[in-house]
Amino acid sequence: MNDEKGILFILSGPSGVGKGTVRKKIFEQATDLKYSISMTTRSKRPGEIDGVDYFYKTREEFEKLIEQNKLLEYAQYVNNYYGTPRDYVEDTLEAGHDVFLEIEVQGAMQVKESFPEGVFIFLFPPSLEELKNRITSRGTESNELVLNRLKEARKEIEMMDSYDYVVVNDHVDLAVAKIQSIIQSEHCKRERIEKQYKKILEDELT
């Protein structure tokens, strides 16, 4: 399979729904997926490491990356920029590895334009009340930011129809298991298509 391109998986959904938590759990287990570390202008939270959680950039540095077309997608989210490094994603897919992005909804829609063949997964909250609890309990945001994030969440949930899969994050382990099944079944699909394609070619040649 190594002469084949990898598959791009995009996990998205409202802030606070648990994308980071679910993604970390997926990567704690043995996996062939490669995680694309994003660039951001937001400040580092306690415990976060540059080059592990994000690549932390100044606004000037980030705007230069935009100008140089170095980002596959980017979005302004609650006054900060977030973006995906283009070269890492394209080179890794080209080398035959699957790439996993964990990004907000505006960015996911941009990725859909350049990678329509990507697999788009929307992480859905059990309820808006629970989403509010999760944002508040994380304790990293002021009240004003919590309200901003909830306002964004309502708009983001309306975008759900553009996704290939919707996974409710009621229990982390269940959500992780569902995402792992999606990854496996996407592989099965492509392997099957590949075999059918080879068969058609063989039939044509004989």
Ligand SMILES: Nc1nc2c(ncn2[C@@H]2O[C@H](COP(=O)(O)OP(=O)(O)O)[C@@H](O)[C@H]2O)c(=O)[nH]1
């Ligand atoms: N468009 C885009 N969004 C990103 C990227 N990296 C992270 N995000 C999203 O930006 C939002 C804010 O991220 P962050 O400040 O880390 O907060 P948290 O994910 O809510 O803990 C989240 O919805 C992230 O999934 C990226 O490269 N591009």
Ligand SMILES: Nc1ncnc2c1ncn2[C@@H]1O[C@H](COP(=O)(O)OP(=O)(O)O)[C@@H](O)[C@H]1O
């Ligand atoms: N399935 C879940 N059940 C209960 N709490 C959760 C669940 N998933 C995530 N959380 C909690 O919700 C908060 C937001 O999760 P986080 O992963 O930071 O969200 P996101 O990356 O989508 O912004 C965190 O405090 C996290 O521990």
